[in-house]
Amino acid sequence: MSVSAQTGDDGRERAGLWVTCQGVGHPAEEIARGAAYEIFSAVEAPGFEWAPRPGAPLPWRRFVHATEVTAAHGASSPTEEQETPLLVPLHRERDWSDVQQLTQQPSAAGHPVLGALRGSATIRRGTRMVKVLSARQLAGHVRGWLPYGFCHREHDVAHLRTPAALAVLRTDGEGGRDGTDVAYALRWRAADPVDYDMPTGDAYRGLVELPPRDRVGPPVLGTGFAPSGTQVIPEFVTRDFADLPMPANAALLAYPAEGGEVVLYTYQAEQRGWLRMVGPRWRHLLAAVPGLSPDQEYVPTTDPARSTQLVGGYGGGEYEAVADLPGGFRVLAMTRTARYPVESVSRRLRHARWRDVDCLVLREEAGWLRLRLRRPDPEAVAVTGAHCQERGVYETWAPAVEVTDDRIVDLPYLL
Template structure:
């Protein structure tokens, strides 16, 4: 099976979609249900790049966010309500450029204008989230890693479609230099807005104070926005930087230099594994992924203890549950007849303290616990010897006998 990219310039020309950008109307293709557009031009235009396609047609293209266009003609009706756009208060003297500059200054973290703009980027149940990955991180998620750390709404980053453009969102400290031909990402739906935080305020101030030697990736600014010279991208983190359960139908995707999106794998919650979706045309995109056979059809995660999972109640008994959004939450079961909708649901995970530092317990091996710091700062990193594995994520091993306040916690969701 060969799955076609989700974006195709020829398709945009066939559907008759036209978008007005900077006073000119262009044939276009919709991206992420209208969150962004790929514009096409037969002649060279400032800001467009030369990108001829094998099927022919206009050879110049540009990706723009929906907030940059002034009119859309011929768009199809969307099955889901759009995400809330990023908005700024109307002001005679303060424009987009000034706001973007403020978001890049840590000293402006408490500026009311920055806070007002950031507050308009909200999450809801079912919001599509994105995390840009390296090849190593992609391999980790195929083998069982869960969503964690810094992430973004797909709506806010849909116009970033090439490895160079997506480099601003990578948290491994490598950027695009290690693999300029392809970028990877994990995409999933948020099970509950309470699973996420905005990395601002006193709770995350320690991240902004970490020296370069104790972090990977771009510095955390504390304004709630990603560091960028020309973008305004609101950031989120998983609450306490912990793992979140993998929802059904999450996907691992690739963005080659051509600017298309290729779905590599989708998560099959019933079998706890990843089903390969990519066919021979794009299988070379997996060549850089370590310890992963590009021709392997299905990759089971296995039965290793998971750091977090959903639990729900049905007919008076507790069951493991799965988020199957936008539909809801149901019992984790292989057979369709047993996938009952649960009556209550909660996220269950394990917390502990080591040397008075709050941590999530990721796993236990031979009397040792793998811990992730919930609030990294220079002092907690120094006292635990935790190592930074990606932007904002610090982990360490601790003797189980030295850990205190070891407990399992349930975070209930409202249904």
């Protein structure tokens, strides 16, 4: 693509990526394949902060979402299917700030404007999903935790690049108050839209009704948007709050205060473990992670009792499968020649009921079952004595002999 020369706010002509934001042209760097931009300025301006770093063209910078940019010159051509942007009908009596306030009002959960806005945030097979993590949660994923609970499309949160900005997305209740100057995240590709729900409607009304003493993290509004005084961020939850099988090439990320993105580990599906990607320059970012050595080259997962897996059909047989997106699904095998594309695929998990409450079975130990509530509400939490592990996720132990309707469930994906 040809690169146009543009005149910046310092009066000099420059080449490269330039974007127009609020009527002013700025040199910029692309984030998340054009979902957001880091824009630069030679002088202080509203929304910009002083953050000089090596390689930055100018010392003042700001992160903006692509929806705030009216023109981009010199941007790279898309190499894959783009995510759908948020769309909402506006008019002279309702501007964007009015819509943002509407997303924060539980009483407006059924408003048609919010319905249209939420309906534009869609997940397709291969959509990059993000879950912001604490240091403790990062350690858990390195040791075998799977994606579950509240999450977001990377496209919608790409402009949130610093620990302070990402604190609004945390699910652990700390909200950036754990004393660290780095934020962490898990990023993976969605295997299928059926794995995700919008936390809206009657099915999730119980989460809205839970009192503060019974929850961790910010409240669930029921509008389908994250609580924020300035942002409009659509939320998703994994269906029934279930664990999802970890796709190949998922990544554990760090976001230091300067706003860069550092890939800490990538997931190696055949070994069910994480390969360290960071060199000595960035190993200090792992210093706050409990029980994790920054110098460890390879950290395999240690929990053999997986709560879910992909099952694929090939040649009349059944095999464990892996989502290797955007390419598709294949047999999970150590040798390349055995990694056949599967002919059918399902997500397998275990359902049960305890004290008339629908649950997921996570694991079994010495006659006890670890359960996670599929639809948390005040009554279900009280009856089961479930504790909130993180925002929206409630778990408890139950004697196996008391559990009913214990069964294996296969949720098929359409290939």
